[in-house]
Amino acid sequence: MNVSVHNKQIQATAADAIVVNLFEGVTRPGGATGAVDTALGSADGIPGSGMISRLIQLGDFKGRLNEVAVIYTQGLIPAPRVILVGLGKSNEFSRDRVRQVSGTAFRKAAELGCRTVATIVHGAGVGGLDARQAAEATVEGALLGTYSYREYKTRDGESTPGAIETCLVVEYDASKLAEVEAGARSGAILARAINAARTLINRPPNALYPAAFADEAQAMAARVGLRCTVFAEKELAEHRMGGILAVGQGSQRPPRLVMLEHAPEGVEGAPLVFVGKGVTFDTGGVSIKPSDGMSSMKGDMSGAAAVFGAMQAIAELKLPRRVIGLIPLAENMPDGAAYRPGDVISMMSGLKVEIISTDAEGRMLLADALHYAKQFNPSGVIDLATLTGACVVALGEGVAAGLFANNEAWAETVLRAADAAGERMWRLPLYREYGEKIRSDSADIKNTGDRNGGVGTSAYFLYRFVEGEGEYPWAHVDMAGMMFSKENKGYQVKGGMGYGVRTLVELARQS
Numbered sequence: 001m002n003v004s005v006h007n008k009q010i011q012a013t014a015a016d017a018i019v020v021n022l023f024e025g026v027t028r029p030g031g032a033t034g035a036v037d038t039a040l041g042s043a044d045g046i047p048g049s050g051m052i053s054r055l056i057q058l059g060d061f062k063g064r065l066n067e068v069a070v071i072y073t074q075g076l077i078p079a080p081r082v083i084l085v086g087l088g089k090s091n092e093f094s095r096d097r098v099r100q101v102s103g104t105a106f107r108k109a110a111e112l113g114c115r116t117v118a119t120i121v122h123g124a125g126v127g128g129l130d131a132r133q134a135a136e137a138t139v140e141g142a143l144l145g146t147y148s149y150r151e152y153k154t155r156d157g158e159s160t161p162g163a164i165e166t167c168l169v170v171e172y173d174a175s176k177l178a179e180v181e182a183g184a185r186s187g188a189i190l191a192r193a194i195n196a197a198r199t200l201i202n203r204p205p206n207a208l209y210p211a212a213f214a215d216e217a218q219a220m221a222a223r224v225g226l227r228c229t230v231f232a233e234k235e236l237a238e239h240r241m242g243g244i245l246a247v248g249q250g251s252q253r254p255p256r257l258v259m260l261e262h263a264p265e266g267v268e269g270a271p272l273v274f275v276g277k278g279v280t281f282d283t284g285g286v287s288i289k290p291s292d293g294m295s296s297m298k299g300d301m302s303g304a305a306a307v308f309g310a311m312q313a314i315a316e317l318k319l320p321r322r323v324i325g326l327i328p329l330a331e332n333m334p335d336g337a338a339y340r341p342g343d344v345i346s347m348m349s350g351l352k353v354e355i356i357s358t359d360a361e362g363r364m365l366l367a368d369a370l371h372y373a374k375q376f377n378p379s380g381v382i383d384l385a386t387l388t389g390a391c392v393v394a395l396g397e398g399v400a401a402g403l404f405a406n407n408e409a410w411a412e413t414v415l416r417a418a419d420a421a422g423e424r425m426w427r428l429p430l431y432r433e434y435g436e437k438i439r440s441d442s443a444d445i446k447n448t449g450d451r452n453g454g455v456g457t458s459a460y461f462l463y464r465f466v467e468g469e470g471e472y473p474w475a476h477v478d479m480a481g482m483m484f485s486k487e488n489k490g491y492q493v494k495g496g497m498g499y500g501v502r503t504l505v506e507l508a509r510q511s
Helices: 031-039 051-058 095-111 131-145 174-202 210-224 233-238 242-248 294-299 302-317 362-376 389-395 408-421 432-436 454-463 501-510
Strands: 002-006 017-022 068-072 081-086 116-119 166-170 227-231 256-262 272-276 278-282 323-332 344-346 352-354 380-385 401-405 425-427 474-478
Touching: 002 131, 002 174, 017 031, 017 051, 017 095, 031 051, 051 068, 051 081, 068 095, 081 095, 095 116, 095 131, 116 131, 131 166, 131 174, 174 210, 174 302, 174 501, 210 227, 210 256, 210 278, 210 302, 210 323, 233 242, 233 256, 242 323, 242 344, 242 362, 256 302, 256 362, 272 302, 272 362, 272 501, 278 294, 278 362, 302 323, 302 380, 302 501, 323 362, 362 380, 362 454, 380 408, 380 501, 389 401, 389 454, 401 408, 401 454, 408 425, 408 474, 408 501, 432 454, 454 474
Parallel strands: 002 166, 017 081, 017 116, 116 166, 272 323, 272 380, 278 323, 380 474, 401 425
Antiparallel strands: 068 081, 227 256, 256 323, 344 352, 401 474
């Protein structure tokens, strides 16, 4: 979708549809929505007699969040359709609601077969948002809400919406134009990065395996100006990354570690480091999962996809911050070479890990990457992983991710970034008692405890590879419940969510 900004009146804009909005409880529309209502008024010119006002008076539109009405303009304005979208209650309005309503409106336009859609900047008027932030969220929502994964569609079904080709962002106030243009540009960059992450998550595992993911990362890095280093089996062995090698040894598709670096010229200081779990398919290995739902395990690399998308956006936004993305990649398969329960694995840190379950594989990848991060003396590290079903049980599917941290200030920084990005996280405790549950009789540590407190013991397992010499501010995000969306709602669409990209970019912007 091409995005451009125009200094004009929305009611005078030629497009297949124009998008305006209304807060819940408003009885007479104002601003751009009021201007459209007036243009759609009756011939007698009586104020409040336009088509939008009539919908309100009849009770057919109340302005509830994501409520949509389509008005056919009968030639009264250049656009044949007006899409009216509800903003919800004004005291609950936020940047994330801008994304939601924009996604809802543009998806409706796509369902109607529109190719060119013009929209006002939601929230930049009475909504009270900064024009740049409002424009960014408006464009994000438009591009995210109309995303569709079609790589393997040989024919479109009748219900498949068409693709919108052009988004016209219309701003009448010339004094806001520069900020709206900047916001629209960054919104497009962010949305395209999130959609790139979604595509990786949605891609089938026979097409996206460790080497294929690494190839995608190299191609993206070359395109946007990142440095990219790929460790194959030889380099992984040289670095003694026993965790990554163990998980990948049961697959015919060997493991990889991808390092992406954003190092702007002249920018000094300790880098941020992002680490993303990249299990491109998880059978559970020898501790094999039930077949029900296993197909969704192609999304067990959602943390890696988030790091991929964030690094793409950070490079394109040209943020003045050193950032490193580490993406350990493996396919967890149960063939004759697979690692087994009872094995003891030597990790890069020197710790020896007793394997209790080969289905606790993601933490093995992350452990080596987290230890590797120490060499950069980072200002802060955050790892994202679809790690435990226990976190889904605790926080719900599609609701929030769990956050653990070893540093109060860093935890608050991450939570602020997530809140600004509209990605929910909930702080969970890193109690030392969780560490006691993963003590091993035959090694330094075991890779899982019992089923009780599994989200906490998994986090403490990772902390063992952060603590001690070279310890840095660290946060672990268990995003197991944020892998796939099951419905089209707001800017979310069925399939991979792309969760985490916005939070990571926000961290690079703010920290």
